[in-house]
Amino acid sequence: MPTIYQVAERAGVSLSTVSRVLNGKASVNKVLRERVEKAVEELNYHPNSVARSLANSRTDSVGVLVSELNAPFFGDLMQAIELRLRAAGKHVIITVGRDCLETEKDAVEFLISRNCDALIMHAEALSDEYLLKLNQSKLPIALVNRQVEGLSEACTTLDNEKGGYLATRHLLELGHKNIAYISGPIEKRDAKLRLKGHKRALSEAGLPANSELIFEGNYTEEDGKLGLLELMARDLPFSALVCANDWMASGAISCARDLGMSLPQDLSIVGFDDSVFAHHVYPRLTTVSNPFADMAEMSAKYILNKVYGQSNEIKRSFEPELIVRESTIQYEG
Amino acid sequence: MPTIYQVAERAGVSLSTVSRVLNGKASVNKVLRERVEKAVEELNYHPNSVARSLANSRTDSVGVLVSELNAPFFGDLMQAIELRLRAAGKHVIITVGRDCLETEKDAVEFLISRNCDALIMHAEALSDEYLLKLNQSKLPIALVNRQVEGLSEACTTLDNEKGGYLATRHLLELGHKNIAYISGPIEKRDAKLRLKGHKRALSEAGLPANSELIFEGNYTEEDGKLGLLELMARDLPFSALVCANDWMASGAISCARDLGMSLPQDLSIVGFDDSVFAHHVYPRLTTVSNPFADMAEMSAKYILNKVYGQSNEIKRSFEPELIVRESTIQYEG
DNA sequence: CATAAGTGAGAAAGCCCTTTCTTAACCTCA
DNA sequence: TGAGGTTAAGAAAGGGCTTTCTCACTTATG
Numbered sequence: 001m002p003t004i005y006q007v008a009e010r011a012g013v014s015l016s017t018v019s020r021v022l023n024g025k026a027s028v029n030k031v032l033r034e035r036v037e038k039a040v041e042e043l044n045y046h047p048n049s050v051a052r053s054l055a056n057s058r059t060d061s062v063g064v065l066v067s068e069l070n071a072p073f074f075g076d077l078m079q080a081i082e083l084r085l086r087a088a089g090k091h092v093i094i095t096v097g098r099d100c101l102e103t104e105k106d107a108v109e110f111l112i113s114r115n116c117d118a119l120i121m122h123a124e125a126l127s128d129e130y131l132l133k134l135n136q137s138k139l140p141i142a143l144v145n146r147q148v149e150g151l152s153e154a155c156t157t158l159d160n161e162k163g164g165y166l167a168t169r170h171l172l173e174l175g176h177k178n179i180a181y182i183s184g185p186i187e188k189r190d191a192k193l194r195l196k197g198h199k200r201a202l203s204e205a206g207l208p209a210n211s212e213l214i215f216e217g218n219y220t221e222e223d224g225k226l227g228l229l230e231l232m233a234r235d236l237p238f239s240a241l242v243c244a245n246d247w248m249a250s251g252a253i254s255c256a257r258d259l260g261m262s263l264p265q266d267l268s269i270v271g272f273d274d275s276v277f278a279h280h281v282y283p284r285l286t287t288v289s290n291p292f293a294d295m296a297e298m299s300a301k302y303i304l305n306k307v308y309g310q311s312n313e314i315k316r317s318f319e320p321e322l323i324v325r326e327s328t329i330q331y332e333g
Numbered sequence: 334m335p336t337i338y339q340v341a342e343r344a345g346v347s348l349s350t351v352s353r354v355l356n357g358k359a360s361v362n363k364v365l366r367e368r369v370e371k372a373v374e375e376l377n378y379h380p381n382s383v384a385r386s387l388a389n390s391r392t393d394s395v396g397v398l399v400s401e402l403n404a405p406f407f408g409d410l411m412q413a414i415e416l417r418l419r420a421a422g423k424h425v426i427i428t429v430g431r432d433c434l435e436t437e438k439d440a441v442e443f444l445i446s447r448n449c450d451a452l453i454m455h456a457e458a459l460s461d462e463y464l465l466k467l468n469q470s471k472l473p474i475a476l477v478n479r480q481v482e483g484l485s486e487a488c489t490t491l492d493n494e495k496g497g498y499l500a501t502r503h504l505l506e507l508g509h510k511n512i513a514y515i516s517g518p519i520e521k522r523d524a525k526l527r528l529k530g531h532k533r534a535l536s537e538a539g540l541p542a543n544s545e546l547i548f549e550g551n552y553t554e555e556d557g558k559l560g561l562l563e564l565m566a567r568d569l570p571f572s573a574l575v576c577a578n579d580w581m582a583s584g585a586i587s588c589a590r591d592l593g594m595s596l597p598q599d600l601s602i603v604g605f606d607d608s609v610f611a612h613h614v615y616p617r618l619t620t621v622s623n624p625f626a627d628m629a630e631m632s633a634k635y636i637l638n639k640v641y642g643q644s645n646e647i648k649r650s651f652e653p654e655l656i657v658r659e660s661t662i663q664y665e666g
Numbered sequence: 667c668a669t670a671a672g673t674g675a676g677a678a679a680g681c682c683c684t685t686t687c688t689t690a691a692c693c694t695c696a
Numbered sequence: 697t698g699a700g701g702t703t704a705a706g707a708a709a710g711g712g713c714t715t716t717c718t719c720a721c722t723t724a725t726g
Binding site for chain 2: 046048049050051053054057059061068069070071072074075076078079082083086091092093094095096110113114115250254257276277280281282
């Protein structure tokens with residue numbers, strides 16, 4: 001591996017000059033510049049990124065924290081971030097947090113110990129306080145799909161309340177009056193907001209929000225199944241079901257089928273997130289889009305602006321949209 | 334950020350001694366060691382990983398190349414690698430190759446320029462020659478799910494021929510005699526081998542391999558759909574269909590349903606890979622497992638052995654297994 | 667008791683860059 | 697023509713660590 005010294009020697013200049021040519025910050029006489037470029041070419045010189053990092057205390061790497069690597073949601077998220085960042089010559093160090101407090105903390109510390117220039121996080125378990133404190137250190141952070149009081153500049157969020165509203169309003173428009181709801185863990189902000197939107201839609205339609213028609217799950221397929229069974233056991237009739245994410249919707253769908261129901265005739269179902277598998281399930285799932293890839297990309301842009309001097313346009317709040325497929329149908333009294 | 338000098342000063346020793354304590358390679362007097370440890374503790378000292386990398390020309394990072402970030406397959410693969418590597422304190426730099434020659438090359442060069450200690454690749458587009466040449470440089474590489482002549486030490490592979498055989502034999506055992514096959518792109522080794530296994534099963538059963546019952550797709554959902562339509566247009570009866578991956582099986586399933594067929598009564602379908610969505614499709618997909626996560630983990634272990642002095646047991650060849658779900662059924666003449 | 671062998675610790679070089687400081691050369695304008 | 701102002705390039709000082717080299721001091725050996 002040739003070093004900058006060898007380039008300097010071959011070009012007959014000092015290494016400072018080589019560095020200047022390489023970084024293009026200071027002006028260099030055209031003749032010398034060309035000699036340097038020629039030498040670089042001939043030696044096939046590539047700057048050592050480690051040495052460069054040591055000298056300018058910048059690693060050109062961004063740490064990313066996701067909950068899982070093998071889930072559709074996070075795949076899209078990382079894809080968006082990687083694309084954007086690598087186009088800028090930065091690299092992405094990915095860590096997994098598993099929605100577990102200890103693991104997430106570990107991951108963040110790991111990323112810090114690797115001298116990342118910034119962090120982009122989909123932090124689920126970390127507390128607001130922890131994040132605020134992290135923000136105190138000079139390490140820039142960006143939060144995907146999360147709202148933290150006092151960190152709004154670094155946050156991108158989805159209007160979850162609106163999403164929940166859209167899902168339920170769609171069913172109301174189809175004539176459904178008795179709508180059950182399988183919620184996510186209510187201590188999560190997004191779960192709470194989606195449910196709130198659901199209730200708003202009901203209330204706008206002049207319908208009561210019957211808590212007997214609400215089940216709290218934890219976003220897993222299994223809980224979709226459990227939820228449906230439990231709701232049916234309560235013996236209140238309902239012709240439609242909103243699930244706070246697609247996993248639970250998928251669970252509910254296979255459960256319903258196992259119970260011998262025919263879908264969507266016997267039960268209309270709406271999901272949330274528009275996961276890739278939403279059109280694999282049968283019937284294809286009506287759902288609410290969750291532009292997390294856009295949010296992730298925006299986080300990347302924010303970091304590129306903040307740390308690497310780019311100036312992308314920034315947007316922090318994203319809107320969900322209803323996506324109508326085949327799992328919902330007009331209510332036939 | 335405290336440096337090693339400050340630790341040395343506080344402990345009243347030279348920085349060499351601090352380094353020795355930190356790295357535990359040379360023996361240090363117990364008294365001094367404890368003074369150093371105390372100082373480290375008090376200053377909350379963390380070695381600067383960049384400086385360390387510069388000094389010992391090792392970055393403790395492993396580059397990973399995958400085709401996509403947002404596909405189930407690669408999620409599992411990365412999850413396995415990340416888990417293993419981070420447990421060893423190494424980090425993972427992920428790049429995306431998109432199954433495109435230029436992009437894959439770019440990605441590899443990018444990883445090299447980041448001074449990775451090793452590369453783990455799921456290289457689809459790169460040629461054997463390129464990989465052999467890459468292997469010439471002292472940079473250790475590992476290849477997931479690929480077999481390259483002359484690089485077998487670095488490769489982990491699946492017995493694709495056996496997988497294809499298992500899929501078809503399963504259908505034969507169910508009494509099917511006319512079995513159609515939607516293959517992957519035949520220039521891909523795995524596609525070729527899966528098809529070969531299919532033919533072997535037929536031949537063992539004394540049945541001819543009718544090329545009219547074979548369609549070559551490119552592993553996409555769309556091509557599963559196209560394939561089924563094309564095969565049906567050929568007007569040869571078949572009661573079962575093997576698809577060389579789950580995506581195509583999923584496409585074929587929705588296509589069949591759109592055609593008004595009832596599954597699996599009218600057509601038994603087998604997939605390949607056991608993707609996460611295999612049990613989302615309806616009917617749940619009978620398929621052949623592809624232990625890519627195991628292969629990926631093994632690649633990680635191989636690198637840990639080769640580069641970081643671990644000594645994990647290594648296995649290079651993996652076996653697929655038939656997973657029977659609900660998309661296949663006994664043939665009722 | 668003198669010498670050889672073995673230990674442990676410090677000094678200093680080296681890893682490969684960036685960037686400030688300095689100096690030399692060149693312009694410009696009165 | 698010379699003071700003042702620019703520009704361009706080299707010298708050198710880091711950046712924070714690892715590791716070799718060296719030396720002082722112990723302990724073993726004949």
